[in-house]
Amino acid sequence: MDDDTAPDGPPEGIVFERVTHSFGERQVLRNVSLTLSERRIGVLGANGSGKSTLARMVNGLVLPDDGAVRVRGLDTRRSARKVRRNVGFVFTDPDRQILMPTVAEDIELSLSRHGLSRTERTDRTRRVLERFGLAGHADHPAHLLSGGQKQLLALAAVLVTEPRIVVADEPTTLLDLRNARMLRAAFATLDTQLIVVTHDLELIDDFDRVIVLDEGQVIADDVPSVALAAYRELMT
Structure with a gap:
């Protein structure tokens, strides 16, 4: 097994254990405990509620001041490199992730540290571009894609x-x-497993679970119909 790969277990998935975090004097997460095991999970909250900080903790981009985050049994503080090999992160602005001149080159860049042969990299690139309807743009300049195509490229x-x-x-x-x-x-x-932080309620209305944050704390955690109702009430 690749030593940068998390074990297949344990079943708990992603665990936040009494997590607290501050930026300067502003506390953005307060004593958050969650176990995330569902396949598709949405995270909602007003601006400044802590939702983006929570998302960044899943792959160790942000570490808790207190408490712990474990991803498939790996502590993000002690095993950040291994965690990041198992967690892919898609940012709001795809231009932050698109680094190479052409679409195919940008995909192949992602594979450059995976010890694959040239043939394997080319084959994987072709297959993922076909999957997201970008095969016809393989040799096109990435910066000329539409906004949606850029986001699909970042995801690919x-x-x-x-x-x-x-x-x-x-x-x-x-x-x-x-x-x-x-x-x-x-x-x-x-x-x-997919975790989406969003303000777009339609995007997550068929997810398995939705979590609502307010002022750094979980105020709702349920199926979409219940959690979205709590979010709407919070916003009014």
Whole structure:
């Protein structure tokens, strides 16, 4: 087994254990305890509620001041490199993730540290571009893609590395309705665990679980119909 790969267990998935975190004097998460094992989980909250911080803790981009985060049994503080090999992160702005001139080159860059042969990299790239309807753009300049296509490219560049978990932080914020629906359709095809931080209620209304944060604490954690109602009440 690759020593950067998490074990197949344990069944608890992602665990937040009494997690607290502050930026300067502002406390953004307060004593949060969660076990995330469902396949598709949405995270909602007002701006400043702590939801993006929570998302970034799943792959060790942010470490807790107090408490612990474990991903498939790996503590993010002690095993950050291993955790990041198992958790793919999709940012709000895909231009932050698109680094190479062409679409295919950007996908292959993601595979550069995986010890694959040139043939294996090319084959994986071809397959993931076909999956997301980007095969016809393989040799096109990545910066000329539409907003939705760029977000699909960012997602493809994450998925080509075969992570066990995908975290997407407000992935539809910069997209129009058509492209947001395109991304939603792509999410529906994923067979990895998916955690989406969003303000887009339609994007997560068929997820397995939705968590609502307010002022750094969980105020609702339920099926979408219940959690979305709590979020709407919070916003009014």
